[in-house]
Amino acid sequence: MVRELAGRLAALDPDASAAVQVIAYFDRLVETRAGLEAIVRGAAVLAGCPARLLDPEHRVNVRVLGDGRRQDTADPPDAAWLHAPLGYEHATLWLERPGPAGAVDLMILERAAGVARDALTRTRGRAPSADPALVELLLDPAAAEADRLHAARRLRLPDSGVWAVAVAGAPPAIEHAGTRMRLATPKTARTPGRRTGIGPDGPVADLPDSWSAAKTALRFAAEGDDQDPGPRVVRADELGGLMVLATAVTADTEPAPDVRALDHAASAAPWMLTTLYAAASEPSLRTAATTLTLHHSTLQDRLTRAEHLLGWNLRDPQGRLRLQLAFALRRLHRHPPT
Amino acid sequence: MTVPTPPPFDPELAAALTVMAEFVPPSLTLETLPALRGADFAGLGEDLSRGGAIDVRELTVPGPEGEPDISLLVLRPAGEEATLPALYHIHGGGMIMGDNRLIPTEMVDMVVDLKLALVSVEYRLAPEHPHPAPVEDCYAGLVWTAKHADEIGVDPERILVVGASAGGGLAAAVALLARDRGGPGLIGQMLICPMIDDRNDTVSSHQMAGLGVWDRTSNDTGWTALLGDRRGGPDVSPYAAPARATDLSGLPPAFVDVGSAETFRDEDVAYATRIWQAGGVAELHVWPGGFHGFDMMAPQAAISQEAKAARLRWLRRILGA
Numbered sequence: 001m002v003r004e005l006a007g008r009l010a011a012l013d014p015d016a017s018a019a020v021q022v023i024a025y026f027d028r029l030v031e032t033r034a035g036l037e038a039i040v041r042g043a044a045v046l047a048g049c050p051a052r053l054l055d056p057e058h059r060v061n062v063r064v065l066g067d068g069r070r071q072d073t074a075d076p077p078d079a080a081w082l083h084a085p086l087g088y089e090h091a092t093l094w095l096e097r098p099g100p101a102g103a104v105d106l107m108i109l110e111r112a113a114g115v116a117r118d119a120l121t122r123t124r125g126r127a128p129s130a131d132p133a134l135v136e137l138l139l140d141p142a143a144a145e146a147d148r149l150h151a152a153r154r155l156r157l158p159d160s161g162v163w164a165v166a167v168a169g170a171p172p173a174i175e176h177a178g179t180r181m182r183l184a185t186p187k188t189a190r191t192p193g194r195r196t197g198i199g200p201d202g203p204v205a206d207l208p209d210s211w212s213a214a215k216t217a218l219r220f221a222a223e224g225d226d227q228d229p230g231p232r233v234v235r236a237d238e239l240g241g242l243m244v245l246a247t248a249v250t251a252d253t254e255p256a257p258d259v260r261a262l263d264h265a266a267s268a269a270p271w272m273l274t275t276l277y278a279a280a281s282e283p284s285l286r287t288a289a290t291t292l293t294l295h296h297s298t299l300q301d302r303l304t305r306a307e308h309l310l311g312w313n314l315r316d317p318q319g320r321l322r323l324q325l326a327f328a329l330r331r332l333h334r335h336p337p338t
Numbered sequence: 339m340t341v342p343t344p345p346p347f348d349p350e351l352a353a354a355l356t357v358m359a360e361f362v363p364p365s366l367t368l369e370t371l372p373a374l375r376g377a378d379f380a381g382l383g384e385d386l387s388r389g390g391a392i393d394v395r396e397l398t399v400p401g402p403e404g405e406p407d408i409s410l411l412v413l414r415p416a417g418e419e420a421t422l423p424a425l426y427h428i429h430g431g432g433m434i435m436g437d438n439r440l441i442p443t444e445m446v447d448m449v450v451d452l453k454l455a456l457v458s459v460e461y462r463l464a465p466e467h468p469h470p471a472p473v474e475d476c477y478a479g480l481v482w483t484a485k486h487a488d489e490i491g492v493d494p495e496r497i498l499v500v501g502a503s504a505g506g507g508l509a510a511a512v513a514l515l516a517r518d519r520g521g522p523g524l525i526g527q528m529l530i531c532p533m534i535d536d537r538n539d540t541v542s543s544h545q546m547a548g549l550g551v552w553d554r555t556s557n558d559t560g561w562t563a564l565l566g567d568r569r570g571g572p573d574v575s576p577y578a579a580p581a582r583a584t585d586l587s588g589l590p591p592a593f594v595d596v597g598s599a600e601t602f603r604d605e606d607v608a609y610a611t612r613i614w615q616a617g618g619v620a621e622l623h624v625w626p627g628g629f630h631g632f633d634m635m636a637p638q639a640a641i642s643q644e645a646k647a648a649r650l651r652w653l654r655r656i657l658g659a
Contacts, residue, residue, distance in 0.1 A: 021357045024353075024356045024357060025353045025354070025356060025357050026353070027356075028349075028352050028353040028355075028356040029349055029350070029352075029353045031352075032346070032347070032349035032352050032353070033349070034349035034350060034353070035349075037640065038349055038350045038353075038639075038640065041350065041638060041639070041640070042350070042353060044638075045638040067637075067638060068637065068638025068639065068640075068642075068643060069643065070640075
């Protein structure tokens with residue numbers, strides 16, 4: 001009865017309807033876990049010209065003509081043709097047609113490249129690395145929401161349940177619950193020992209807020225050593241009112257007297273900060289002693305000395321809160337906003 | 339009755355179907371028929387002459403006795419003087435739609451590639467013209483073609499009937515009529531996803547309800563248009579619904595293909611099986627995940643290319659070409 005998918009698409013409104021159909025076509029290929037040839041064929045047929053997927057690293061060279069016939073070639077593609085990188089080193093999807101690209105061409109390239117990347121990951125057993133520019137765009141509150149949603153589709157993120165992750169000394173990253181797949185270049189993968197702040201999860205559109213919160217959470221993350229004891233990974237949604245405190249401490253804020261007191265105490269003994277941190281964070285002094293592998297009376301002696309140096313009582317709730325706040329402020333000073 | 343899970347569509351076909359869904363609803367009713375008949379099914383305006391490579395003639399020939407004349411569209415390679423084998427083509431459209439210009443692209447290509455004549459018959463459509471009008475028109479056109487073969491440069495000993503969907507059902511019926519009325523002789527019948535069983539009650543017809551293309555609601559629409567109250571009853575002629583034939587012996591070699599994900603799967607598989615059981619020759623292809631007419635609607639898909647290639651190979655064998 002009905003013929004030619006390409007003819008059908010060509011007859012549609014070239015911008016709106018056709019783009020929707022292109023998305024629907026590739027979404028369905030994803031659902032049915034179609035192979036690489038089917039994906040390249042989709043690009044070729046929808047664009048009405050030969051399409052090619054080249055991934056030298058995986059020895060992938062799939063070429064399909066506009067009528068759907070497979071016809072590989074060893075000839076290199078013409079650099080002037082429309083193409084889209086997959087996010088692998090040199091893997092590229094080509095439409096054998098010179099620019100300029102129309103809206104539908106761009107949509108075909110983008111969707112086919114994204115779906116092909118996933119198929120390569122699945123069939124060649126390799127995690128994709130995210131395009132850092134796309135991640136950056138998603139986290140940028142100044143970017144138009146439409147552009148951010150577009151970037152999210154390219155990264156194949158779910159609509160919700162996504163969050164930003166700030167890792168000390170590494171580019172920003174985005175994670176989601178479905179796969180917990182890390183969308184970052186491999187060398188920035190979260191490594192134990194690196195200070196990390198995790199933003200709250202939410203819809204893709206809220207990622208800039210999640211990123212902002214993740215950066216704040218990172219400031220509360222400690223190195224976890226003698227000089228900066230505390231948790232290396234901090235979740236923004238567990239900080240509560242401490243988030244407000246972060247805005248009060250910038251790079252040129254003078255340390256509060258309690259922070260100076262804490263530093264003063266730290267200089268008095270190598271065990272001071274870890275001991276105080278245990279006292280501030282453990283449920284009881286008894287468990288703090290166990291954590292520190294100290295005899296209970298030894299801990300009591302150390303706290304007496306610390307109280308003398310700090311100038312306040314550490315064995316009532318108010319004193320412990322004051323100590324916790326001093327630690328929080330000290331970390332904020334050590335890790336100023338970037 | 340518990341309806342089993344339908345088989346999944348082939349990935350590429352599923353994607354194509356998603357795009358075409360708004361043009362091709364799975365369920366057709368007589369209420370939507372006027373709009374469907376008016377629609378350009380993208381093939382109607384097709385250039386059958388292939389830019390001059392094919393001569394296209396339209397002939398008016400006598401219909402069944404006492405009935406109106408019928409139109410035959412005759413395609414031949416341009417400038418070809420030789421006597422050629424012929425595909426006698428019966429178009430699809432559920433018994434209720436279409437016309438004789440609705441010829442699968444691959445068959446038009448075969449005219450040039452295999453040096454064939456193709457005769458496409460215009461038959462009256464249900465419900466305006468119920469059984470036996472459609473099949474008798476098709477048979478009358480075949481009789482004229484064989485009898486006047488020399489006038490159109492056709493070898494009367496080398497004629498095949500071909501058709502898809504309702505056209506496949508009518509082709510099967512014409513083969514039964516040709517056997518039972520003593521001619522014309524046929525060297526093959528190519529039945530592409532043929533519509534042959536008015537009872538519309540196979541497992542596949544239930545599995546695919548509301549899915550794909552031409553589901554059991556559409557099928558009920560087509561058969562009821564053709565047969566009225568007799569549809570599914572005890573006295574339906576095998577020339578209306580070839581699945582009703584009790585004797586499938588003495589038929590020309592059959593090619594039957596069908597998708598695994600379509601209403602007609604079970605009746606078409608059964609038809610090929612019964613031809614073998616009757617000592618006949620049949621080649622059966624069941625394409626996994628194919629919906630009805632998949633190779634015509636999504637010709638680019640890998641499985642569509644294979645389905646068309648299988649037909650071409652069978653035809654070459656039959657013709658010795």
